[in-house]
Amino acid sequence: MDSFDVVIIGAGAAGLFCAGVAGQLGLSVLLIDHAPKLAEKVRIAGGGRCNFTNRELDPRAPHKHFLGENPHFCRSALSRYTAQDFIDLVRRHGIPFHEKHKGQLFGDRSSEDFIRMLLAECDAGGVVRWQPASVQAVRQAAERWELDTDRGTVQSARLVVATGGLSIPQIGASDFGLRLARQFGHRVIDPRPALVPLTFDGEAWQPYAQLAGLALPVRVETGDKKQRMAFDEDLLFTHRGLSGPAILQISSYWRPGTPLRLDLAPSENLGAELLQAKARSKRLVANELASHVPARLADAWVQQDASWQRPVNEASDKALVALATRLSQWELVPTGSEGWRKAEVMAGGVDTRELGSQSMESRRHPGLHFIGEVVDVTGWLGGYNFQWAWSSAWACAQAMAAARA
Ligand SMILES: Cc1cc2nc3c(=O)[nH]c(=O)nc-3n(C[C@H](O)[C@H](O)[C@H](O)COP(=O)(O)OP(=O)(O)OC[C@H]3O[C@@H](n4cnc5c(N)ncnc54)[C@H](O)[C@@H]3O)c2cc1C
Missing domain, CATH: 3.50.50.60 (FAD/NAD(P)-binding domain)
Structure with missing residues (x-):
């Protein structure tokens, strides 16, 4: 032997x-x-x-x-x-x-x-x-x-x-x-599985599926006050959900059934910027927004609410603040992950x-x-x-x- x-x-x-x-x-x-x-x-x-x-x-x-x-x-x-x-x-x-x-x-x-x-x-x-x-x-x-x-x-x-x-x-x-x-x-x-892309319910994800391939810097958070974890990294939209370094990192800490919180414009004070734009611009809200986030994201985002589909000077303050809040405090619950097939x-x-x-x-x-x-x-x-x-x-x-x- x-x-x-x-x-x-x-x-x-x-x-x-x-x-x-x-x-x-x-x-x-x-x-x-x-x-x-x-x-x-x-x-x-x-x-x-x-x-x-x-x-x-x-x-x-x-x-x-x-x-x-x-x-x-x-x-x-x-x-x-x-x-x-x-x-x-x-x-x-x-x-x-x-x-x-x-x-x-x-x-x-x-x-x-x-x-x-x-x-x-x-x-x-x-x-x-x-x-x-x-x-x-x-x-x-x-x-x-x-x-x-x-x-x-x-x-x-x-x-x-x-x-x-x-x-x-x-x-x-x-x-x-x-x-x-x-x-x-x-x-x-x-x-x-950890360091893995996260997935979302097919129908609920439909409005964002068109953003597949789009990457942008974000801040992502998970956990409660006691055990909060956050990363400032790039996010990538995919056909089935979210990926990119921000999501891979947070996926290791994310627990099924709990939400993620995303700030899609982390280096901006978006609410203040949109209110200032309202005072001086007649451009569409989507076009103003595109000065702060990628244009594809801005276009897809304003589709979510009729009050955002107009020139910025005709939008109410409340609607603009709501838009900024939704982009900077986007809360969403993944349905799962891409599993062992894609986990690093x-x-x-x-x-x-x-x-x-x-x-x-x-x-x-x-x-x-x-x-x-x-x-x-x-x-x-x-x-x-x-x-x-x-x-x-x-x-x-x-x-x-x-x-x-
Ligand atoms: C796509 C991808 C990219 C990655 N990129 C990075 C990176 O850039 N940087 C980084 O730090 N980490 C990266 N990782 C993680 C890193 O590869 C692993 O953490 C690391 O390889 C772990 O080393 P290990 O030796 O423990 O396991 P492994 O390197 O996975 O080696 C385990 C070995 O055990 C063998 N084995 C399994 N079962 C049996 C068995 N029953 N009998 C005999 N042999 C068996 C396997 O064939 C394999 O060769 C990546 C992982 C993936 C999947």
Whole structure:
């Protein structure tokens, strides 16, 4: 029977990185993945350019950019292996990159650069890779892990679960990690799609469906006074609802049945502007409005009420204020989301209260580790999820090597 110090299931971002670090620290590592293609989520990430980390990540205040039932859990790993550490690695591999919006770092060329880098790190650590290979059963026998795979049974001192989240099942996502966690007595926080477009009832959405493709900067909010969350980002109208960074970000915090509040002209005092226009202009309300929001939005918006379909000087103050209020305090209740097919990540996952934050090791079964997205740590859009994959993988590899030394 093949025997290794460590078997890692899942050769995505976290699994590949953990394998390379552990191998270079002297552990014998087998990395298993069932997908025919390697690291598909890294490949498609960031529109094919991989938004690999974020300079604004503050490991001392992880709750700013991460959610989960225990938001402080990720502090240790994120502060021991930081965004700068990963940037240094990317530089050592000569991969050119640039900073975009809000600290987001992207490769200049293609995500393939990052996959090649992760593979080179695995090669440097002598990692053995089985892919595609599937794991049929996992059991613990005499303090070792035994896995039945389609290439035979394999044994290891440590087992690392890096099978990621449930989003985009067509490229290899599975609930294997969550099932395995439950098999070994771990609690799983209900998984739900996050960083996902939101949808609305077909008929009620009809007036806005014509706006599909329109993007504009907005402020979006959800939650009550106690737990309010807001983002200032771009919104995108789609045929079925809303998307764009503003919606993806808020979707991670939104709870079904609750409303979103949108300000479609966040940098304007729209009411005052329209009242001033009334005093000096005879243009249609829609045309005045188009000085403050995109013309397509202005046109669609005034269709909603006859009192807005006239020259601005003939509109009542009340109607103009109502128009401004409706645009700046638009409240709407999504009927759902585009689901796992379109979600960038999974919120929920293996409960962190049963894992060591320095080692990612199970408190129930020593020698069993969970890293990356399968854990109940979810980052904002913008490179935070990859940084969690790198940091949790690194912490796990260090702990495994220290335990063997
Ligand atoms: C479209 C899209 C774009 C994204 N863009 C970004 C971005 O730019 N920046 C960012 O930070 N995050 C981004 N993300 C999120 C990011 O890709 C994930 O958070 C990250 O890949 C998680 O790493 P992971 O290793 O935990 O899981 P993954 O990278 O998903 O790897 C999991 C691996 O486990 C394997 N696996 C699953 N089940 C089994 C099984 N039963 N047996 C064997 N192997 C199995 C899978 O095949 C996969 O290779 C994006 C996600 C999507 C879907």
